[in-house]
Amino acid sequence: MSQLTHLDETGAAHMVDVGHKQATTREAIATGRITMSAQAATAINQGAIEKGDVLATARIAGIMAAKKTAELIPLCHPLPLTRVAIDLAPDDTGVTVTATAATYGQTGVEMEALTAATVALLTLYDMAKAVDKAMVIGDVRLLSKKGGKSGDWSA
Numbered sequence: 436m437s438q439l440t441h442l443d444e445t446g447a448a449h450m451v452d453v454g455h456k457q458a459t460t461r462e463a464i465a466t467g468r469i470t471m472s473a474q475a476a477t478a479i480n481q482g483a484i485e486k487g488d489v490l491a492t493a494r495i496a497g498i499m500a501a502k503k504t505a506e507l508i509p510l511c512h513p514l515p516l517t518r519v520a521i522d523l524a525p526d527d528t529g530v531t532v533t534a535t536a537a538t539y540g541q542t543g544v545e546m547e548a549l550t551a552a553t554v555a556l557l558t559l560y561d562m563a564k565a566v567d568k569a570m571v572i573g574d575v576r577l578l579s580k581k582g583g584k585s586g587d588w589s590a
Contacts, residue, residue, distance in 0.1 A: 456541040461582035462518075463536050465548035467556050467575035470529040475567035479559075480525050489562040490523050493532070497521035497555030501536050501547040511546050514538045519547070521555050529570075532556055533578070543583050549575065 471479075479489045486492075498519045505513035518537040523530055534551035536544040556572045563570065579589035 456584065458539055458541050459582045460539050461537065461543050461580070463543060463545040463548040463580040464533060464578040465545070465552040465576065466531065466533045466578050467552045467572065468529055468531045469556050469559050469570050469572050471563065471570040472567045473527060475563045475570065476525065476527055476529060478566050479530065479563055484562055485565065486562045489559060490525065490530075492562055493523060493530075493555040493558040494521040496558035497532065497534055497551040500554030501534065501544075501551035504547045504550045507550060508546055512542050514540055514542070514544060514547065516544070516547065519551060521551060523555070530556075530559055532559075543580055545577055545580050549577060 478484050482488060498521060500507075501516060501519040505511045516536060516538050518535065520535040522533040522535075524533070532552045532555045534548045534555065536547035536551060538544050538547075553572075553575055556575070560570050560572060576590065579587070581587045
């Protein structure tokens with residue numbers, strides 16, 4: 436197993452110094468899913484949730500979350516994001532969220548993509564919980580990352 440980069444020689448947590456790293460174009464894609472009752476899925480698909488446009492709200496929440504990742508995850512670097520996109524794919528049993536984050540910088544955007552997907556899912560739950568409190572959020576994972584010293588990776 437490789438050494439954990441967020442621990443110093445004494446085992447204390449620290450923010451990794453990326454100042455020496457070359458800036459490159461970086462992109463990460465993450466996904467997750469919320470499953471729900473047919474009634475909740477239909478209400479979302481028909482725009483019948485009383486709180487408003489569920490899908491639009493989840494999309495904006497995901498974008499905002501990506502921009503706030505460094506404030507939420509203690510050892511993440513604040514990044515100048517060049518792109519955040521949230522794709523929402525509703526169906527008869529829920530919604531699949533795919534979040535893409537990109538930057539030109541010295542560290543990757545995996546955490547931004549994962550945060551965006553997760554907060555979009557949480558927003559879907561919040562918007563539709565009056566219809567179905569038993570919704571399940573799961574399968575949140577990184578699908579791919581591009582750029583940086585470690586190169587490209589995909590699940």
